[in-house]
Amino acid sequence: MSEQSKNGINRRRFIAGSAAASGTLMLGGIAPAFARGDSKRPGTPYGVASGDVTQGEAILWSSSDAPAQMWVDISYHQDFRKHITLQGPNALAETGFSSKLAINDLAPGQKVFYRVRYQSLEDWQSWGEPVVGSFNTPPAVASNIRFLWSGDTAGQGWGINEEWGGMRIYETMRQTAPDFFIHCGDTIYADGPLKEEVTLKNGEVWNNIVTPEKAKVAETLQEFRGNFAYNLIDKNVRAFNNEVPMIVQWDDHETVNNWYPAEVLNDERYQNEQSVALLSARARRAFFEMNPIRSSAADPQRIYRKFHYGPLLDVFTHRHAQLSC
Structure with missing residues (x-):
């Protein structure tokens, strides 16, 4: 043929x-x-x-x-x-x-x-x-490369406020026309539920869109998936993803703040599951399902990896983020 x-x-x-x-x-x-x-x-x-x-x-x-x-x-x-x-x-x-x-x-x-x-x-x-x-795609010869890096999406109680234009930082980043974006982690705040209204110091009110999965801490697989889906409600994020490929790794808030595998939570917000090992397993599955990340056949749970981007640049994600934060 x-x-x-x-x-x-x-x-x-x-x-x-x-x-x-x-x-x-x-x-x-x-x-x-x-x-x-x-x-x-x-x-x-x-x-x-x-x-x-x-x-x-x-x-x-x-x-x-x-x-x-x-x-x-x-x-x-x-x-x-x-x-x-x-x-x-x-x-x-x-x-x-x-x-x-x-x-x-x-x-x-x-x-x-x-x-x-x-x-x-x-x-x-x-x-x-x-x-x-x-x-x-990466160049074959030495060329200028433009990339962005950041982290911490929809954290600390600040979600999507459509009156403010949503997550406008993603539109600002899109306009720079980067070759790729490195998301350094805290891609979601699974332990950071949102309130519909947040009163600012000047008396103004910040209005969050709140979905059922963002109204509480994430415990079930569906709730972890819903945290990732929440960010994709935003039109700026979707437009950015349409044009800019990403390299994504995770940090701690994909599961819970500063966690370690053997931890058992003493947090009244977690009514259904306190085992961090189980929470992180669900978080990791949702992370792989909801991101354009390659799975290793030899080690399907591996998040850290290396990328060769042309003759001038290699990118490594952090190995120590693999098990705990």
């Missing part, structure tokens, strides 16, 4: 990896939307995201709101006039309806466009609307 597809793209440039899912290659455009009842059309409430971009490789992430099959178009053209379609994994309740696809053999120094769509598993002819994202 020829290496060149009928779409004009070298087939070897886009091969689905096995770390997140085994992708099935299909030539041509994504299947058309046959809307047999809008109630069966899967949505994509939290947008798309890319991450762990290194030499020739990337992880693509998204989430449905119902059982659905993930499909991804990939192209070097913004209008997708030449592209291939990859079949991703099923988005099921067992993963909080999230799904990830590993792709590899990407060309260096390119902007890659991808388009995610879900096909209903309850009605095979019902398709959701596509959501488009993009990312840059």
